[in-house]
Amino acid sequence: MKTEEVGQSILETWTVDEVAQAFAEGEIVVIDVRTPQEYMFEHIEGALLMPMAFFKADALPGQSEKRIVFHCGSGVRSEKVARAAIEAGMARVAHLEGGFGAWKGAKQPYIGTNMATGAPHRVT
Structure with missing residues (x-):
């Protein structure tokens, strides 16, 4: 995992293997920030949908029990959303490097x- 200090917060960039393992162990919540159309066509099973266009940091659950990891198609939108969450006051935010691709x-x-x-x- 890569980390970057952003002010008083930390932005984490997780690999696919890190996300897959933590998700399988129930340690994280994966939030897909792509469009509803992209999500309906294909998505990570169990991922929640919060499209970037409608992103509201104050609607996110707390991270006391499970961490939040954002993802999109390539990692660009999820990084933007993660940075927006930091600007809204979240102390530690993560996104999936390379996204759904x-x-x-x-x-x-x-x-x-x-x-x-x-x-x-299901595609395996």
């Missing part, structure tokens, strides 16, 4: 869309 590239499971039927299905 890196997640898929690492062959992690996700929910995709069956193009023949339009139905969601």
Whole structure:
């Protein structure tokens, strides 16, 4: 994990392996900041959706029990949202390096869309 001090806060950049392990162990909440359309087409199973366009730091849950890790398609939007969360007063924020593209590239499971039927299905 890479860390960067931003004022009094810390911005963490997690690898796919770090996110996958912590998510599997129930240690983190993954928040997808892509559009609803992107999320519906394919997403990390169990990730919550809070599109960047509608991001409200005060609507985020506290991090006393589970840490928050943001992700998007490539890591650009999730880093912007993480920095916005820091500006809103969060002390420690994380995002997924490389985003959903890196997640898929690492062959992690996700929910995709069956193009023949339009139905969601698990991709492993």
